[in-house]
Amino acid sequence: MxxxxxxxxxxxxxxxxxxxxxxxxxxxxxxxxxxxxxxxxxxxxxxxxxxxxxxxxxxxxxxxxxxxxxxxxxxxxxxxxxxxxxxxxxxxxxxxxxxxxxxxxxxxxxxxxxxxxxxxxxxxxxxxxxxxxxxxxxxxxxxxxxxxxxxxxxxxxLAQRLVDAVVVVDEQGRFAFVNSAAEALFGQPAAKLLDREFEQSLELGEIALTELTRLDGTRVPVELHASRIRWQGQRATLATLRDVSVRDAAERERRALEGQLRQAQKLEAIGRLAGGLAHDFNNVLLVISSHAEIAMDELGLRSPVREELRAILGATARATALTKQLLTVSKRHRTDPRPLSLNELIRGATRLFARTLGEHINLRLVLDESIEPVSLDPSFAEQVVLNLVINARDAMPDGGELWIGTERATGKLASGYEGEVVRMTLRDTGVGMSPEVTQRAFEPFFTTKDAGAGSGLGLAMCYGIVTEAGGEVRIESEPGVGTSVEVVLPVASASAEAAASERTAPRKGGPLRMLLVEDDEGVRHAVSRMLRTRGHTVFSASTLAEAVEVASVAKDLDILLSDVVMPDHNGREVAEAVRRVRPGLPVLFMSGYAPEEALAHLEEGEALICKPFSPEELALALSELTNRSVTSSGTFL
Missing domain, CATH: 3.40.50.2300 (Response regulator)
Known part of the structure; x- marks a missing residue:
């Protein structure tokens, strides 16, 4: 050498x-x-x-x-x-x-x-x-x-190839070595880190959760593990740091999904409860309300009993509304979604909002005129907005401001929809809610109002309506600052808008011959009387077998009117059996609660009316069904 x-x-x-x-x-x-x-x-x-x-x-x-x-x-x-x-x-x-x-x-x-x-x-x-x-x-x-x-x-x-940050801290508490992952984590190159003080506390042998401050001032949650080593002949500490912000975000998403699952399970439980009660309860309400209305028609205008009958009808109307709320919360209800402009809905309800809010609350509208229609049942859409406005009013007993805005956006929703959405936000300056209350805001029957002041179904009903439409409801609140509720809905599809444009106004028809199938004798009698008082001919049956027998002998039947939930068969099975002897016969189903297994969908020439209903509502449903049947076939069967 x-x-x-x-x-x-x-x-x-x-x-x-x-x-x-x-x-x-x-x-x-x-x-x-x-x-x-x-x-x-x-x-x-x-x-x-x-x-x-x-x-x-x-x-x-x-x-x-x-x-x-x-x-x-x-x-x-x-x-x-x-x-x-x-x-x-x-x-x-x-x-x-x-x-x-x-x-x-x-x-x-x-x-x-x-x-x-x-x-x-x-x-x-x-x-x-x-x-x-x-x-x-x-x-x-x-x-x-x-x-x-x-x-x-x-x-x-090897340390340079690790995804975790690795640093060596000398006896004086200064950086002696950093790998490239540490440079990225701290947001600074090694040349600026070396010999600088390591600010985090080093507990040997423990995995500690701490935060570090990056060069841009942002704080990053990290897991830190420290152990003793010799570095270049001197005692030092080897520290590994793992950025857990992504993991924390995934954990937050997991907890949110678990919360959504629990909410869905609660709604499902309420749905089963409501479904078990709604059919019989609505049958009773139908009997009470129909007989009260018939009695009203037969009494003279000056009869002292009319006031009592009006009270009965008012009570049944309130009971009907409560049943519908339960079914809405549990998503066990029939809706008629159609393209709807949220801007038009909000503007149309402005006077109602003003009366609801009173003079001590200032209402501001900031509406984006470029938003597309969404697909919602108009009556349910009104309930969503009105419930949110009422909640905002109740949160501002001493006055304040309610801001309602709409805007276009794009995003991915929990329903799986990804694309253009419409965001409607209601923001108040009220008392606000604690995180614990906010977390439970959508729970059915949960309320912070005094006994008798609220049912606890308002926000739960909003949640049920919006999520069934494929959207999301988000809520943020801070005590003493106010609450913001955000409703996000997918825009209506082109096919939905085309279907809406083809809707025609119902036309009145003449007397009809119909087969009424209902297992409850009181309901069967009440509905039969409603129909006969309007000139219709009614053939009654209480079972599927009776219905087929009547359909085989009765001449010129125009419509089948069938209950959905019966002890031995459901309405779909009744309709199929009757149509085997009367092909193409239009069907109007009646139900206070139509489970999906009984009526997954309505076919051509079919419609559904929810119990309890008034004689006018039944007449309108029959008229719409007969109009569609005439339009589609050219002749009325």
Missing amino acids: GERRLSTRPSLPPASTSSLRLRRVDRSEPVEVLLVEDNPGDAGLVRARLRKVANITHVETLEDALAELRVFRPDAIMCDLNLPDSDGLDTLTALKSRASQIPIIVLTGSDDEELGLDAMALGAEDFLPKSELRGRAVERALRYAVERARQRAEVVN
């Missing part, structure tokens, strides 16, 4: 923690060594022991060594600490400042073991007493030092 003096090669940049390329020690490949020794005899001994394994560049002063390191990057440095221009550990400190990643072997006097240990504590790779320069210890120390540095470089390079 050989010896080289000061080089004239171009300067090299300082060694970087992100670009270490220390090669594996191989006896066939010489090691590049910078020897810093002012004693010619000791230098000669080192050269003699390493002549077969190393290329040695020899200098005698610290100044020359630092100059050489500007143009030459050796695999190792062997140095005497006592030089003409430097003394003791100051020599090591100066060399480490220029070559922090290069292993340094300190040559000490025979009785300077303590100095050697101090040098290792300061970052030297090893120390070698000069009394051992004649033995194999020189070559062994060199190879061990270079190999350890190579292994350390491999660990550093």
Whole structure:
């Protein structure tokens, strides 16, 4: 091998923690060594022991060594600490400042073991007493030092490939090493982080959840784990940091989905309860209201009983509204969605809003004229807006401002719809709600109002209507600031708008001959009387078998009027059986609650009327059905 003096090669940049390329020690490949020794005899001994394994560049002063390191990057440095221009550990400190990643072997006097240990504590790779320069210890120390540095470089390079941030913090609490993931996490390059203070608390052996502040001032939640290591010969702390903001966001989304699932389960439970009661309850209401109306028609205008009958009808109307609310909350109701402009709906209800809010609440409308129609049942859409307005009013007993706005947007909804949406926002300056109350705001029967002041179904009904239409309802509130409710709905499809344009006004028809199928005797009698008083001919049956028998013998039947839920068969089965003997017969189904398994959809020539209904509502439903049947077939069956 050989010896080289000061080089004239171009300067090299300082060694970087992100670009270490220390090669594996191989006896066939010489090691590049910078020897810093002012004693010619000791230098000669080192050269003699390493002549077969190393290329040695020899200098005698610290100044020359630092100059050489500007143009030459050796695999190792062997140095005497006592030089003409430097003394003791100051020599090591100066060399480490220029070559922090290069292993340094300190040559000490025979009785300077303590100095050697101090040098290792300061970052030297090893120390070698000069009394051992004649033995194999020189070559062994060199190879061990270079190999350890190579292994350390491999660990550093591995750390650079990790997705988690890895930092080394020295005893003074400053950054000694950062990998590229740490640069990204802290938002600063390694050059700015090194030697800066590490602000996070380091609890050894514990996985701690903490926050760090990035260069732009944002705070990032991280998991931090710390352990003790030796770094460049000194005690240090190795810390790994994992950005958990994405995980936290996923956890928040999971909790939100779980909340939606719980809400759906509650609504399902209420739906089963409502479904079990609604049919029989609405049958009773139909009997009461129909007989009251018939009695009203037969009594004279001056009869003192009319007021009592009006009270009965008012009570049944309130009971009917409550039943419909329960079915709306549980989504077990029939709707008639059609393209609807939210702007027109809001403008049309402005006078109603003004009366509802009173003079102490200022109403502001900010409506985007470019929004597209949404697909909603108009009556249910009115309920949504009115319920939200009433809630806002109740939250501002001392007055305030209600802001109602609409706007176009795009987004992906929980229903799976992705595309253009319409966002309607109602924002009040009321008392606001705590996070605990906000979380339960859509729960059926949950209310913060005094007993008798609210049923707790208003927001739950809004939730049911909007989600059934494929939309979402979001609520934000802060005590003392106010509440904002956001309704997001997909725009109506082109096919829905075309279907809406084809709707025709119902036309009045003449007397009809119809088959009435109803298992409840009271309802059957009440409906039959409603129809007969308007001149219709009614054939009655209480079971499927009776219905088929009547349909087989009765002449010129115009319509089948059938209950949906019956003990042995449902309305669909009745309709199919009757149509086998009377093909194409129009069907008007009656139900207070039509479960999906009984009426998944209505076919051509079919309609549904919800119990309880008035004689006028029944007449209108029959008229609409007969008009459609005439239009589609050309002749009335």
